[in-house]
Amino acid sequence: MLDKVDALEAFRAEARAWLEDNVPTSLRGDPDKVLDAFMSGEKPTGDFDLWRRRMGEKGWGAPTWPKAYGGGGLSAAEARVLAQEMADMGVANPIVGMGTSMFGPTLLEYGTEDQKQRHIPAIVRGELRWCQGYSEPGAGSDLASLQTKLEDAGDHWVVNGQKIWTSGAQWADWCFCLVRTDTSKKHEGISFVLINMRQPGVETRPIRLIAGNSPFCETFFTGARVEKNDMVGPWNGGWTVGKRLLQHERSGQGGGRVMGGGARLPDLFETYWGDADGQDDVRTRMVANMVEAKAHALTMQRAVNDARGNLNPSATTSIMKNSGTRIGQEKAELTLEMMGAQGLGWDGDDFTADERAAVRNWLSGKATTIYGGSFEIQNNIISKRILGLPDPTKSA
Ligand SMILES: Cc1cc2nc3c(=O)[nH]c(=O)nc-3n(C[C@H](O)[C@H](O)[C@H](O)COP(=O)(O)OP(=O)(O)OC[C@H]3O[C@@H](n4cnc5c(N)ncnc54)[C@H](O)[C@@H]3O)c2cc1C
Structure with a gap:
């Protein structure tokens, strides 16, 4: 047991040193810098491109995938350590997108050897979208x-x-x-x-x-x-392959940005309402949302710990998707509520960049309960596959 702990701590030191040497300084301190660069759809340039190439060569962008296809070959525990070290540095994985989150894991499970050899290495290097x-x-x-x-x-x-x-x-x-x-x-x-x-x-x-x-x-x-x-x-x-891919899609949708993004709710409360008395209803909903978000994040962490690597998601991803997206939408609602009239801005200097972003975040968050299978469809899956309830669309 001690050997395992020691080995993991040795890996932590190795990961920290490698990140220190390889993460461009301009990308540290805010994971959104990397994610925004990817989401823009622009061809990678500058420090984002440099970080993508370094991570791609190392294979740590797909940390648990086999080395034979360019992946990192890390254990699930090592991958968690790497993620912790990147979070501490405030930098995101540049090898993102549907290749790593959905298609790659599905191809590793169902693809032929030839298909894996042809398609996986380019995904690991973040070369193709x-x-x-x-x-x-x-x-x-x-x-x-x-x-x-x-x-x-x-x-x-x-x-x-x-x-x-x-x-x-x-x-x-x-x-x-x-x-x-x-x-x-x-x-x-x-x-x-x-x-x-x-x-x-x-x-x-x-x-x-x-x-x-x-x-x-x-x-x-x-x-x-x-x-x-x-x-x-x-x-x-x-159909079997396609359904498996959907499980990978949902397993990636219970956390991260769909959980609301943006500023912490207590900070917003202080900025917009100071130490105003009252507002008990908003305070109560704010605390409830934060407690739910924490419980959700811990449950996600436990699910990841329990899974062997990231290759075997199950129907429970539907629970996590519905829970995470609902918490994220509530946080976005609360954010606008605290901003008051400042939370209605679209353009112009009367609103800060954060206020304009909050409105867009609130609107784009509506999509999280539609894509990857709607909220209602996830509930159907939960009722059939997890709770074992009868399917009302089928006659007895
Ligand atoms: C931002 C965004 C990105 C997307 N990206 C992709 C993508 O990359 N690739 C891709 O292929 N698709 C993508 N989609 C499509 C997404 O998967 C579909 O929108 C989703 O599956 C719902 O299908 P629909 O829009 O046709 O709605 P419909 O199926 O017409 O559903 C309409 C409403 O009826 C409800 N409903 C339907 N059937 C049932 C039922 N049996 N029981 C209870 N309620 C039901 C739904 O919950 C929904 O509220 C994306 C969608 C969005 C919003």
């Missing part, structure tokens, strides 16, 4: 109604159809996509393919979000090419 082609105009919560069609064209396949709400499609190099390969069946007629987005036959049209930016798109495939070695899982066997 991936997007998710699931939703369609007629297939959201009822995802298995999707109609985008994959057909044989001899030495390759072609894909035709429309996806919607495709986050980051305008910046993506590749798309992991659910397509219809048999129209006579529903779930058993779906396959999971990888589509190169940089080819004729792929068009993306950005859609403006209520918060003012355009982080997602309508995506049109018109005779786009799919290589025959880029189907993950068997022909008509994509």
